[in-house]
Amino acid sequence: MLVKKLFTLVFIRKEDQILLGFKKRGFGMNKWNGFGGKVEPNETILEAAARELKEECCLTVKPGDLKNIAHLEFTFEGEPTLMDVRVFSTSIFEGTPKETEEMRPKWFRHEDVPFEDMWLDDKLWFPYMLQGKKFFGHFHYEGFDKILNYKIEELDSMKAFYENRKTK
Numbered sequence: 502m503l504v505k506k507l508f509t510l511v512f513i514r515k516e517d518q519i520l521l522g523f524k525k526r527g528f529g530m531n532k533w534n535g536f537g538g539k540v541e542p543n544e545t546i547l548e549a550a551a552r553e554l555k556e557e558c559c560l561t562v563k564p565g566d567l568k569n570i571a572h573l574e575f576t577f578e579g580e581p582t583l584m585d586v587r588v589f590s591t592s593i594f595e596g597t598p599k600e601t602e603e604m605r606p607k608w609f610r611h612e613d614v615p616f617e618d619m620w621l622d623d624k625l626w627f628p629y630m631l632q633g634k635k636f637f638g639h640f641h642y643e644g645f646d647k648i649l650n651y652k653i654e655e656l657d658s659m660k661a662f663y664e665n666r667k668t669k
């Protein structure tokens with residue numbers, strides 16, 4: 502049986518640009534990604550998303566301004582963990598992105614997103630996000646550099662997606 506661990510992943514948008522962070526340490530080191538991490542036991546998912554964004558690039562968002570746009574699941578061959586990643590996006594934020602011990606932030610135009618230096622799955626689902634779609638994705642990796650299988654489904658509503666999962 503897989504042990505589920507809950508994570509957040511936040512993307513800040515500005516006109517035709519998206520803010521990514523270059524991970525300087527830990528899981529996903531040397532890759533560009535959104536900002537996020539584990540949800541702590543004493544906080545809501547939205548609070549965790551806002552906290553991680555602040556910790557990793559010094560931007561402030563109100564949890565209520567974060568829009569849930571996707572649910573991603575990652576499993577790794579031979580590993581007992583399922584990473585349950587709640588993806589959020591917003592263009593409402595305060596501050597200027599600043600480098601921290603964990604992340605070096607940089608704005609990218611949509612056509613310049615550096616997929617060659619990102620997780621392999623990103624190339625598969627970023628088009629959904631950049632087109633403003635909501636979606637579910639599951640990616641099963643072998644190691645960190647090979648996807649054995651995956652599925653992506655466009656969703657009408659995240660609320661309906663979670664209600665539907667609860668009843669199953």
Ligand SMILES: COc1nc(N)nc2c1ncn2[C@H]1C[C@H](O)[C@@H](COP(=O)(O)OP(=O)(O)OP(=O)(O)O)O1
Nearest residue numbers: 508509510527528529536537538539575586620623
């Ligand atoms: C495997 O594919 C992944 N693709 C993408 N795009 N993002 C991923 C993938 N796997 C994990 N992530 C995201 C989910 C989180 O936002 C981070 C990982 O969080 P981290 O391990 O850094 O969590 P922290 O709480 O910050 O960790 P520390 O204990 O180091 O503070 O990557």
